[in-house]
Amino acid sequence: MAAALDNIFGYQTPEGIELRHAVSGPLARGLAWLVDLAIKLTAYLIIGFVLAWAGGVGVGLILIFIFLVEWFYPVFFEKIKGATPGKKIFGLLVIHDDGTPLSWNSAVIRNLLRTIDFLPLFNITGLITMLCNNRFKRLGDFAAGTVVVYGNQATRRPKIADASPQPPPQPLTLEEQRCILDFCERTDRLSLDRRHELARLVPSLANSSEPERKLLAYGNWLMHGGKRA
Template identity: 35%
Template sequence: MLDTVREVHTPEGVALRLPAAGPVPRALAWLIDFGIRMGLLLAASMVLGAFDKAGMGVYLLILFALFWLYPILCEGLFDGQTPGKRALDLRVVSSDGAPVGWLAACVRNLMRTVDMLPFGYACGLVSGLFDPWGRRLGDLVAGTMVVHVPKSRPLSVMAADGVMAPVLPLRPEEQAAIVAFAERAPRLTPERQQELADIAAPATGAQGGEGVHRLAGIAHWLLGKR
């Protein structure tokens, strides 16, 4: 399966493009994580080998943690990225583009036991080949997908008054919609820019051209361009 793009639309009418990752980069990311886990396991065995039965008990706990908790904790704590995924610029997100939650991270990783059947991740590979966005069974059950992380680049639309914080708290999907608007705005007509900016008036406190500038300023603020 080649990498494809999934397009989802937010309630505000902004299209988000999610570039789905194919099996090759995902497999490479898994190999990196596997190497990290094996290295940690080897180091633990060398340290605990001198403690006989007590050391064996601790070793088994570490083995359990590395096999089950490593991916769950990494994806839950680090915005859907394990070290392997970060190295390959991949990220786990919800199917609607929102950040992955703890429940979804648990479900998709616990489902690995099914994806591994009957051997060599065969079920997961078959599922990924037939799914338009390369999702294995764990992703389908958890409502997640693995995407390429786009390279950060300066926004083409600059805020008239610099960066500004939103006047209301924003949900993750609303933050993503505002950033997507600012990235797409150069390709939109001024009328379409203002039409979309008017939808976000509660977050900007303005409409029309001023709303466009404020929306771009909020996007810069969300991206840390202070």
């Protein structure tokens, strides 16, 4: 039961850093949808007023405009910006299940299925689907492998003291990478003796004259995605 109520979405970056987001529920997404709807209706009214003089041709152009906006407004903004203007206002972000930015394919798939989510009226199917899973996913999210989260609540990456990035002498597991980054994040809260003591627990640094500096260098290397600065 506890797992079903857990709405925290966590994933690991390639550097071994765990980021966590709060998953967006139906209320915030519903309000974002209303904002997007208001934006689109305003655009329709403006275009309708401008093209009203063109008669039948104008009506045709208006219908084409409405079609393009309805289908490509969410796809464009979610791919380019990570969220529609309505979602941006409420701090929401659409990402893949592995935390990566939305791709064109996923943006198209999740929005193509909006038609099914909307049935029979006012997104009833989508709402029921969202309430039946702890990530509040609608059918489009399941098909595209996406999730809507609060984009401004991710855990910040640790700030590491200045040290030239240096790769560790051997490959590290994700757990080892996390331990190094945790140490680097806490250096300013530890005494010098304690920092040296902890750094020397790493076998390859046991006899080093600067174990702490070495560990900070490894941490910066990880933070740069495994590259030298």
